[in-house]
Amino acid sequence: MKKFNILTTVLFVIISLSSCEDFLNSEPVDKLVPSTFFQTEKDLELYTNSFYQRGLPDGLALVQSDEMGDYTSKIQSPKFIAGSYDSGDAPAWNWSDLRNINYFLMNFNNNAIPQEARNHYEGIARFWRAHFYFEKVKTYGDVPWYSKALATDDKDLYKPRDPRAAVMDSVLADLNFACENIRDTKDNTSSLITRQVALAFKSRVCLFEGTFRKYHPEFNLQSSANKFLEEAVDASTKVINSKKYSIYNTGNPETDYRTLFISENPVNTEVMLAVIYNNALRRWHNITWKFNSATYGSRWGLNKQFVNTYLMTDGSRFTDKTNYDMLLFTEEMKDRDYRLAQTIRSLGYKRSDGSAAPPNFGYTYTGYHILKFSLDDKRLDGTSEAYNSISIIRYAEVLLNHAEALAELNRFDETTWNQTIALLRKRAGVNAKAPDAADTYLQEVYFPKISDKYLLEIRRERGIELCYEGFRYDDLLRWKKGHLLEMSWKGIYIPAMDYPMDLDGNSTPDVSFVAKAPAKGTTGIFYFVIDNKASRLSEGDKGHILWREDEVRKFEDKKYLYPISETDITLNSALTQNPGWN
Numbered sequence: 001m002k003k004f005n006i007l008t009t010v011l012f013v014i015i016s017l018s019s020c021e022d023f024l025n026s027e028p029v030d031k032l033v034p035s036t037f038f039q040t041e042k043d044l045e046l047y048t049n050s051f052y053q054r055g056l057p058d059g060l061a062l063v064q065s066d067e068m069g070d071y072t073s074k075i076q077s078p079k080f081i082a083g084s085y086d087s088g089d090a091p092a093w094n095w096s097d098l099r100n101i102n103y104f105l106m107n108f109n110n111n112a113i114p115q116e117a118r119n120h121y122e123g124i125a126r127f128w129r130a131h132f133y134f135e136k137v138k139t140y141g142d143v144p145w146y147s148k149a150l151a152t153d154d155k156d157l158y159k160p161r162d163p164r165a166a167v168m169d170s171v172l173a174d175l176n177f178a179c180e181n182i183r184d185t186k187d188n189t190s191s192l193i194t195r196q197v198a199l200a201f202k203s204r205v206c207l208f209e210g211t212f213r214k215y216h217p218e219f220n221l222q223s224s225a226n227k228f229l230e231e232a233v234d235a236s237t238k239v240i241n242s243k244k245y246s247i248y249n250t251g252n253p254e255t256d257y258r259t260l261f262i263s264e265n266p267v268n269t270e271v272m273l274a275v276i277y278n279n280a281l282r283r284w285h286n287i288t289w290k291f292n293s294a295t296y297g298s299r300w301g302l303n304k305q306f307v308n309t310y311l312m313t314d315g316s317r318f319t320d321k322t323n324y325d326m327l328l329f330t331e332e333m334k335d336r337d338y339r340l341a342q343t344i345r346s347l348g349y350k351r352s353d354g355s356a357a358p359p360n361f362g363y364t365y366t367g368y369h370i371l372k373f374s375l376d377d378k379r380l381d382g383t384s385e386a387y388n389s390i391s392i393i394r395y396a397e398v399l400l401n402h403a404e405a406l407a408e409l410n411r412f413d414e415t416t417w418n419q420t421i422a423l424l425r426k427r428a429g430v431n432a433k434a435p436d437a438a439d440t441y442l443q444e445v446y447f448p449k450i451s452d453k454y455l456l457e458i459r460r461e462r463g464i465e466l467c468y469e470g471f472r473y474d475d476l477l478r479w480k481k482g483h484l485l486e487m488s489w490k491g492i493y494i495p496a497m498d499y500p501m502d503l504d505g506n507s508t509p510d511v512s513f514v515a516k517a518p519a520k521g522t523t524g525i526f527y528f529v530i531d532n533k534a535s536r537l538s539e540g541d542k543g544h545i546l547w548r549e550d551e552v553r554k555f556e557d558k559k560y561l562y563p564i565s566e567t568d569i570t571l572n573s574a575l576t577q578n579p580g581w582n
């Protein structure tokens with residue numbers, strides 16, 4: 001945390017202005033000029049520390065971004081999915097962070113500073129520029145590429161968008177420089193960009209771009225897909241071979257996975273980069289409150305279709321069980337992959353005061369109440385004082401990136417299985433045997449065009465291992481599976497109306513589904529009203545909860561990219577709109 005405290009005393013401030021031109025032309029600070037500032041290695045460190053302020057996501061924003069995934073129910077869908085959305089709704093893009101980076105790159109190269117130090121900090125800057133542009137390309141596709149801080153009269157202020165291929169080649173060049181020149185010393189605080197962090201991020205970027213190009217022929221980039229997949233393999237292989245990180249596994253599958261997400265100090269054997277929170281320093285977040293409130297959050301929950309993908313601990317498929325879709329919650333949760341009970345509230349979960357805490361239908365609509373990243377202290381349900389650090393890059397992701405890129409290149413085998421997927425399943429207490437056949441449930445519900453048994457399992461594992469860490473929407477985009485966002489929000493199985501149900505296995509009823517809440521109910525039972533509008537049961541008076549069936553969710557192909565905002569097109573007439581958007 002000491003290194004991050006420097007950020008509060010950094011010598012310059014990027015002023016928020018109202019237009020793209022102002023962003024690109026304002027000086028970073030009134031009195032900071034190259035001739036007086038970029039004199040020592042410490043100056044370079046101080047300046048590049050500022051990149052973390054805007055580059056690192058807020059912990060809640062990272063977690064909450066998964067509400068755009070197909071496996072999440074909530075109060076309602078965003079307008080982008082269910083509603084009328086056009087370029088007038090799109091926010092104007094912001095270039096201030098890029099100007100800050102490019103200003104540094106134009107002015108840092110002082111010969112009085114050792115070359116190795118200059119290379120290191122140039123690598124940090126180019127990492128953040130790649131990070132900036134990766135987010136822009138994912139959102140908009142073609143975007144203007146700027147490698148300099150522009151002057152007021154620079155004609156490039158009003159240039160058209162550069163092709164995605166050219167921009168991503170420049171992103172790859174930045175990442176390659178970063179991976180070759182950033183220092184390779186492990187940061188045990190998990191708060192700084194190191195060479196291994198850069199390599200891990202490169203594996204993420206290249207996997208995204210390679211699979212996006214492969215599954216989106218409409219962009220005419222399929223011929224270059226393998227180039228990026230090979231780069232993903234190369235980067236992930238280097239992280240693996242460095243042996244600086246490993247899967248956190250103490251032999252306690254009931255708790256090891258969750259430890260990664262509720263620890264104040266990042267578990268640095270596996271967590272490579274995190275948003276750091278600290279109780280003593282009063283650096284807090286509100287994630288626990290968001291997941292345990294009827295009004296403050298969006299009452300997020302997992303959907304039954306996704307919960308079905310969690311295996312049994314013996315490695316068999318839950319969906320191979322007889323009547324698997326009609327099991328009561330207490331039966332459904334038994335003998336499952338231990339990550340399930342560390343991702344949602346399950347059998348026997350208790351708060352820090354020892355009180356039973358079954359899934360709370362006041363906080364979720366499907367019964368699959370999110371637990372991951374929530375702390376057990378009830379006090380935090382109503383205050384923004386949670387202090388667990390939030391992981392951004394984990395070694396587990398690197399293994400998943402490695403496995404998927406090799407599978408997409410048709411080079412995945414059982415040896416690679418044992419080096420990647422098996423390690424994650426062993427940590428989760430699941431028999432790590434390789435699959436003997438393609439899973440028909442995954443094919444029917446999610447991936448009907450995928451026949452590779454390994455690729456199906458890798459996608460299953462990615463969804464489970466990285467659940468609510470901000471990956472799912474991007475995964476759907478690159479796999480061209482946006483239509484899964486139209487999926488019903490399906491909850492637990494209800495055998496009958498007015499039937500008190502035990503949800504945590506202590507033989508005490510916790511919830512009853514009713515047409516009308518009783519004037520005086522039984523203490524300890526939550527009465528969930530089925531109004532047959534926003535909520536209903538799939539078979540009338542029994543069946544699965546179906547939430548927000550009144551919504552019309554639609555994902556058209558144009559939504560794989562957002563529209564360019566009306567504001568930006570008005571400011572720069574050279575900009576063209578993305579296909580299908582007005």
